[in-house]
Amino acid sequence: xxxxxxxxxxxxxxxxxxxxxxxxxxxxxxxxxxxxxxxxxxxxxxxxxxxxxxxxxxxxxxxxxxxxxxxxxxxxxxxxxxxxxxxxxxxx
Numbered sequence: 344x345x346x347x348x349x350x351x352x353x354x355x356x357x358x359x360x361x362x363x364x365x366x367x368x369x370x371x372x373x374x375x376x377x378x379x380x381x382x383x384x385x386x387x388x389x390x391x392x393x394x395x396x397x398x399x400x401x402x403x404x405x406x407x408x409x410x411x412x413x414x415x416x417x418x419x420x421x422x423x424x425x426x427x428x429x430x431x432x433x434x435x
Contacts, residue, residue, distance in 0.1 A: 346416060367401065370394050378431055382409060382424025 367384075370376040375390045376398060383402045386394055409423040416423075 366397055370397060378428060380425065380428050381421065382427040 367376065370390075375387055375394050376384050377387050379385050383405055384398055386398050405424070405427070406420070409420045409427065413420045413423045
């Protein structure tokens, strides 16, 4: 479980990196993107194509990371996603 927590912390750090932080935070601040309880993000309402691409890219990266963390810890990808969401919400 300790490894799992460290992996989730690392995962959160990756998504707050400068490469993805500005467009994602801009979209969040504009109300175009929201975090979902399953650990992914979703476009909200009618959004430009670039926002849809951003959402798809980030969710693909998260899925890959969640799969890896789940396999390492013998738990489901869904459990990792939910835990990641909880960690993100406590950082706000």
